[in-house]
Amino acid sequence: MKKLSENDLVNEVRTKLRNYRPKKVRREWIEKENGKWRPLGIPCILDRVIQQCFKQVLEPIVESQFFKHSYGFRPLRSAHHAMARIQSLINRGQLHYVVDVDIKSFFDNVNHRLLKRQLWNIGIQDRKVLGKPL
Secondary structure (H helix, E strand, C coil): CCCCCHHHHHHHHHHHHHCCCCCCCEEEEEECCCCCEEEEEECCHHHHHHHHHHHHHHHHHHHCCCCCCCCCCCCCCCHHHHHHHHHHHHHHHCCCCCCCCCCCCHHHHCCHHHHHHHHHHCCCCCHHHHCCCC
16 A cells, blocks of 8 residues: 655645546445345545545535534534424424434435536536536
């Protein structure tokens, strides 16, 4: 395994981003509690570093657009926070119903054209980031 200095790694990422094509992910299957299996994709290290770079830039932009009481897959938020919010609403407003929504295989079926349009509308307008034209 090749060991890179911090500067070499940054230069490697910059070079790769000029014409970035991620490598195929390694597929592993993870057993769920109900006995079914779900796929897990494991990217190579460099692809994971590049993903993290994008996440660190994009996350604050999209976070500013989300509802304050949205808890799924958000930084510094958890199911415990959602439960505390529900309890607060029940106590204050005498609310009695909670709706929990989970869209089956959502990420397998996401419409990328609509997703890219949403990203464009919230201010992410770099066509290299978005890929193909909208």
